[in-house]
Amino acid sequence: MDRIPILQMGRNLLVTIQVDMQDQTALQLQDDLSAKIEATGANGVLIDISALEIVDSFIGRMLASISGIARVLDATTVVVGMQPAVAITLVELGLSLEGVRTALNVERGMKLLSAAQQDHDVDAGA
């Protein structure tokens, strides 16, 4: 199993990361996600990492890179569900996930995304 499913919920895409990501899986996810953003016109991406007990610099870079790709495709990315121990380790390692927005859980992440979408619609004059 080397493909992480991407679920569409309204204007948002939801990805739940459950497995320890290998390079290949991470690249596949980037490809799949950018294709899905283009195909669906989604402008929010929610990545749940509550199952991850370790987030190393590889995963950190991957999250930053997905967030950057989504941004140029006009979508906001929010990473949710980080375990407290993971947050502690990240900061101790000096990885601050710059450019990546976070929220405590899916519900708060969704709120953040819909607020971002309202701003976006106002800017676009919709």
Added chain:
Amino acid sequence: MDRIPILQMGRNLLVTIQVDMQDQTALQLQDDLSAKIEATGANGVLIDISALEIVDSFIGRMLASISGIARVLDATTVVVGMQPAVAITLVELGLSLEGVRTALNVERGMKLLSAAQQDHDVDAGA
């Protein structure tokens, strides 16, 4: 990684099954899900199996069993995202997933759940 994360979205719980389930993982999921239904008062459970390329009789029974447990806890379960090839194989094997409601994708599953919740609220006189 032997725990499948359960995400809460409003009155619904969302589970994305990505790995080939072992007995232990399946039992853990049943336990976690029933605890989460009780803790959150959720009355809808959405199980996404779009990543599964094979659904054998073990997974079939597990889905039926989760659906049964959720029902006695007053929650409706909908299985979404089944791949066409999986559906063909299931029927050929004589596994009809009795008692399990299905929908094409997460969005349709959510609609089904909110319809069930409206009926539920009317029945409860809410």
